Amino acid sequence: MSRAFVKEPEGDQAGDDQPERPHSTHPNYITPGGLRKLKEKLDAMIARRTELEADKDNLGARSELQSLHGEIRFLQRRIEVAIPVASNQQGTDAIRFGATVELLDDAGAPHRFTIVGEDEADAARNLISWVSPLGSALLNRKNGELITWHRPAGDRELEITGFSYVPAEVL
Structure with a gap:
């Protein structure tokens, strides 16, 4: 049978022709808790890949497996280049990575944000x-x-009304 119009690769291997997900050009600063979560996500993906590889005759599994391979490579690379920054390593004189910041907008409404890594x-x-x-x-x-x-x-004008550092595990 001709395979000219069939999208899946020949043989038992799932294709790996999806484009690589781009990585950020910025340093990969991350909280220790965030790094732990990335590693847990990677472990779950690897476990799922093992399940799918056992069911490689299923076309749906093959498609999911192909997608999963790219996601696993992406996460492995993000973890490889991760630079953990603990909030207790930051000075308290100014807002730094890991700070939880309290703000008031120009209408007087309060806002609260925590500065973390891209991932x-x-x-x-x-x-x-x-x-x-x-x-x-x-x-x-x-x-x-x-x-x-x-x-x-x-644009919105915001006033900084306070900031603190929460333990990284809380995030």
Whole structure:
């Protein structure tokens, strides 16, 4: 049978022709808790890969396996280049990586964000990347300073009302 129009590779191996997921050009600063979570995620993916390899006759499993290979490589590389930064290593004179920052916007509404690594950022949990527009605007600032948060929805003026460092395990 001709394989000219078949997308899967010949043989039993799942294809590995998906493009590599790009890596950030920034240093991979990460909290110790964030690094632990990345390693746990990698372990879970490797376990899932083992399950899928046992069921390689299933076309759905082959497709998932192909995707999983790329994700595993991506996570392995992110962990390889990770630079753990514990919050207790930061000075308290200005906002640094790992700080939880209290802010007031120009309407008087309070906001609270924690500055974390790119792999840990989660807007739903108010965890912002240190390279995000807000994260980078906050770094090296002090209590009482005003910053401008450049957003697609429009700029906002924010006043820094306080900051502290929570244990990395809490994140």
